Amino acid sequence: xxxxxxxxxxxxxxxxxxxxxxxxxxxxxxxxxxxxxxxxxxxxxxxxxxxxxxxxxxxxxxxxxxxxxxxxxxx
Numbered sequence: 001x002x003x004x005x006x007x008x009x010x011x012x013x014x015x016x017x018x019x020x021x022x023x024x025x026x027x028x029x030x031x032x033x034x035x036x037x038x039x040x041x042x043x044x045x046x047x048x049x050x051x052x053x054x055x056x057x058x059x060x061x062x063x064x065x066x067x068x069x070x071x072x073x074x075x
Contacts, residue, residue, distance in 0.1 A: 018070065 014022065037045065052059050 015070070018066075 011019070011022070
């Protein structure tokens with residue numbers, strides 16, 4: 001999965017908490033030394049990717065997960 005910049009239209013549709021999260025991620029991403037995976041993380045990520053490719057119907061789209069999170073009472 002590639003990390004991409006949001007378009008202006010996508011940014012305009014974000015609510016305030018989403019905009020804050022995007023700003024935080026953007027600031028972290030600028031210092032990519034914080035984004036280096038350790039071996040255990042890389043192994044876990046590869047296992048999850050393999051699991052997805054083996055049975056993609058079992059997963060959920062990021063939009064669905066994000067919407068569920070933002071609509072939950074946790075936020």
